[in-house]
Amino acid sequence: MPDTTNGTGRHRLLPLLNNGHGGRSAMTCMYRCADQCAHPAPNTSDNEYFGDMVQKAISRRGLLGGAAAALVVGTGAVAGPAAATTRTTAPVATAGRRPPAGDELRIDAPEYGRPIGFQAVTGNTVDSVVVPNGYDWSVTMSWGDPVEQGAPDFDFDNQSVEAQQGQFGYNCDFVAVLPLDRNLNRALLCVNHEYTNENLMFHGWTDAESATEEQLRIAMAAHGFSVVEIERVGDTGEWRPTKRRRNNRRLHTWSEFKLVGPAAGSDLLKTSDDPSGTTVLGTLNNCAGGVTPWGTILSGEENFHQYFGATDDITDATTRERFGRYGIRTSPGTRRGWERVEDRFDVASEPNEPNRYGWVVEIDPYDRTSTPRKLTALGRFKHEGATVTIARDGRVVAYMGDDERFDYIYKFVSKKKYKPGNNKRHRDHNKTLLEDGDLYVARFTGNSPEFPDSPPDDGLFDGTGEWLPLIEDGESKVDGMSVEEVLVFTRLAADKVGPTKMDRPEDIEPHPITGTVYVALTNNNRRTPAEVDEANPRPDNRFGHVISIDEDNGDAAATSFTWSIVILCGDPEDPETYYDGFDKSQVSMISCPDNVAFDPAGRLWLATDGMPGSAGVHDGMFVMPIEGDDKGHLRRFSSVPAGAECCGPTITPDGRTALMAIQHPGELSGATTENRMSTFPYGNQPRPSVVTVWRKTPGNDRPFIGD
Numbered sequence: 001m002p003d004t005t006n007g008t009g010r011h012r013l014l015p016l017l018n019n020g021h022g023g024r025s026a027m028t029c030m031y032r033c034a035d036q037c038a039h040p041a042p043n044t045s046d047n048e049y050f051g052d053m054v055q056k057a058i059s060r061r062g063l064l065g066g067a068a069a070a071l072v073v074g075t076g077a078v079a080g081p082a083a084a085t086t087r088t089t090a091p092v093a094t095a096g097r098r099p100p101a102g103d104e105l106r107i108d109a110p111e112y113g114r115p116i117g118f119q120a121v122t123g124n125t126v127d128s129v130v131v132p133n134g135y136d137w138s139v140t141m142s143w144g145d146p147v148e149q150g151a152p153d154f155d156f157d158n159q160s161v162e163a164q165q166g167q168f169g170y171n172c173d174f175v176a177v178l179p180l181d182r183n184l185n186r187a188l189l190c191v192n193h194e195y196t197n198e199n200l201m202f203h204g205w206t207d208a209e210s211a212t213e214e215q216l217r218i219a220m221a222a223h224g225f226s227v228v229e230i231e232r233v234g235d236t237g238e239w240r241p242t243k244r245r246r247n248n249r250r251l252h253t254w255s256e257f258k259l260v261g262p263a264a265g266s267d268l269l270k271t272s273d274d275p276s277g278t279t280v281l282g283t284l285n286n287c288a289g290g291v292t293p294w295g296t297i298l299s300g301e302e303n304f305h306q307y308f309g310a311t312d313d314i315t316d317a318t319t320r321e322r323f324g325r326y327g328i329r330t331s332p333g334t335r336r337g338w339e340r341v342e343d344r345f346d347v348a349s350e351p352n353e354p355n356r357y358g359w360v361v362e363i364d365p366y367d368r369t370s371t372p373r374k375l376t377a378l379g380r381f382k383h384e385g386a387t388v389t390i391a392r393d394g395r396v397v398a399y400m401g402d403d404e405r406f407d408y409i410y411k412f413v414s415k416k417k418y419k420p421g422n423n424k425r426h427r428d429h430n431k432t433l434l435e436d437g438d439l440y441v442a443r444f445t446g447n448s449p450e451f452p453d454s455p456p457d458d459g460l461f462d463g464t465g466e467w468l469p470l471i472e473d474g475e476s477k478v479d480g481m482s483v484e485e486v487l488v489f490t491r492l493a494a495d496k497v498g499p500t501k502m503d504r505p506e507d508i509e510p511h512p513i514t515g516t517v518y519v520a521l522t523n524n525n526r527r528t529p530a531e532v533d534e535a536n537p538r539p540d541n542r543f544g545h546v547i548s549i550d551e552d553n554g555d556a557a558a559t560s561f562t563w564s565i566v567i568l569c570g571d572p573e574d575p576e577t578y579y580d581g582f583d584k585s586q587v588s589m590i591s592c593p594d595n596v597a598f599d600p601a602g603r604l605w606l607a608t609d610g611m612p613g614s615a616g617v618h619d620g621m622f623v624m625p626i627e628g629d630d631k632g633h634l635r636r637f638s639s640v641p642a643g644a645e646c647c648g649p650t651i652t653p654d655g656r657t658a659l660m661a662i663q664h665p666g667e668l669s670g671a672t673t674e675n676r677m678s679t680f681p682y683g684n685q686p687r688p689s690v691v692t693v694w695r696k697t698p699g700n701d702r703p704f705i706g707d
Contacts, residue, residue: 208337237694
């Protein structure tokens with residue numbers, strides 16, 4: 001049985017936390033999001049839903065203590081496969097041609113519902129990747145490794161802008177593997193690079209004000225996206241980069257992106273350098289993402305606010321309101337200092353430049369000459385990512401979370417329909433699907449009207465919900481706002497229609513078989529007892545939770561749904577926690593769920609961002625069955641090095657390999673290049689990396705991840 005005390009004998013983790021961000025270090029908060037959790041939440045709306053739902057302040061014990069401690073949080077039941085959901089085959093491509101429509105991967109995948117068999121990894125503070133007995137891991141790519149043809153090998157002490165533009169970027173987050181052949185022996189590794197930590201990149205770094213322009217531009221080049229051709233090592237589950245790089249690509253802060261959709265060309269998106277309002281340089285703070293059925297990558301621009309500064313105070317009231325809702329500074333100075341080297345990051349000079357970030361970006365990794373596109377139809381906010389499924393009538397549905405305290409969950413439904421097959425004509429059509437459609441935001445309603453004054457009278461944290469329209473049939477559904485304004489200032493538009501303020505909605509993934517949508521809500525230590533509701537039932541929610549959504553009639557395009565809480569994270573011995581009804585004495589403790597994935601056997605995988613390291617628990621990757629006798633038996637599959645976050649993750653279509661991004665190793669308060677808090681992965685300066693995990697086996701047996 002996993003040791004939930006992690007050898008300390010202490011189960012109540014709340015007193016062990018020393019900051020307001022779960023287990024995340026102050027340094028991570030500073031560099032990733034400019035300490036957004038330390039500031040008042042940008043969402044100051046008092047929408048109708050909260051006014052109706054929450055009338056009285058209640059004590060924390062009154063909410064979940066006493067009789068409420070025995071509540072069953074949610075059934076987590078899974079119905080039969082949803083008729084509305086199409087399980088798509090991963091797209092394939094071979095050198096020099098596209099395969100004909102209908103081609104499928106020739107692989108042996110694990111059967112659906114396969115049980116878990118590994119021994120859970122116990123909590124630890126090892127400065128390395130730790131995986132279960134019988135598994136192995138290796139580094140696939142690290143910060144600075146060559147990507148583009150002609151890029152040099154990494155030299156920490158001799159970095160340059162030119163070199164970094166062709167090398168693997170810094171803090172890797174989203175990870176995807178797209179096949180290059182039908183046997184899945186060659187593939188494209190697709191990775192986001194979210195942000196940089198200059199304290200760990202450069203010797204003697206103090207701040208942006210004293211940095212050289214070269215250092216600032218190296219950091220700018222280390223953002224973006226990488227596409228790397230990889231190959232299987234023999235007949236194992238291990239992957240490594242190929243020696244040839246003809247499919248490789250690096251996108252960075254100076255790469256060209258095209259704005260598409262209803263807001264493209266809007267006056268709100270025009271700048272001095274781009275009077276057309278259609279061409280943007282770079283993509284910033286790319287967090288999670290998704291893979292479309294037609295083989296493109298969706299990458300979410302998240303905490304873009306921190307890259308913009310002002311050389312003079314912004315006094316215009318409308319501009320201040322719009323900037324304030326996104327956390328953009330209206331007075332001089334940023335920690336990044338990019339406005340020192342490029343005027344476009346100075347909002348006093350270019351007030352529209354921030355409006356050109358905060359989008360979902362679509363990238364075609366199979367065509368390195370293609371121009372990536374920013375999809376204005378999906379709205380602008382701090383996108384964690386976007387994941388796609390197919391509705392019953394063939395339209396495409398994208399689910400999205402706005403990763404900030406008290407912000408919202410969104411859904412986009414395309415106007416046009418998906419055409420199956422990988423032939424060029426169908427693929428070209430499908431690449432236009434996310435340019436036009438309807439945009440919605442979610443309102444959750446609990447089934448117990450007396451909550452939170454008394455426990456839910458049905459014994460469940462569950463209920464119904466509706467998707468509130470922001471854009472529908474090409475028209476704005478928000479009073480006083482045009483279509484362009486709704487899409488560029490989506491947060492302000494959503495405030496007006498009364499959705500539910502959530503506890504940092506991050507990755508959102510529809511199950512590929514059942515169609516049930518799983519939402520990771522990372523945490524929210526600012527929610528007061530007066531602000532709880534059934535969908536966010538804990539004040540001071542430092543540990544986060546996971547919600548499942550079932551669209552009405554199993555149709556992803558429906559405008560109403562039912563929901564239930566699947567996991568209330570935290571110490572399993574805490575009566576306020578819940579693990580999908582499973583015996584909590586047997587589960588691994590999880591906190592701050594961030595990324596969501598599914599393996600071919602249908603099991604739910606979660607990666608964490610903020611496990612309480614002071615309690616002897618590093619972040620890692622977890623897996624949990626969602627049906628059967630083992631439903632809710634969550635187990636820790638891996639842990640990551642000191643100061644690191646586990647990102648990604650992804651399981652290859654054959655189920656033989658798990659890949660995860662080791663983001664910001666050694667990012668702990670006081671760390672510098674001279675005072676290293678981690679030496680992952682090579683025993684010297686810490687380098688963010690993507691690692692491959694596979695199960696070791698003799699001979700030609702092909703076991704699967706999680707067995």
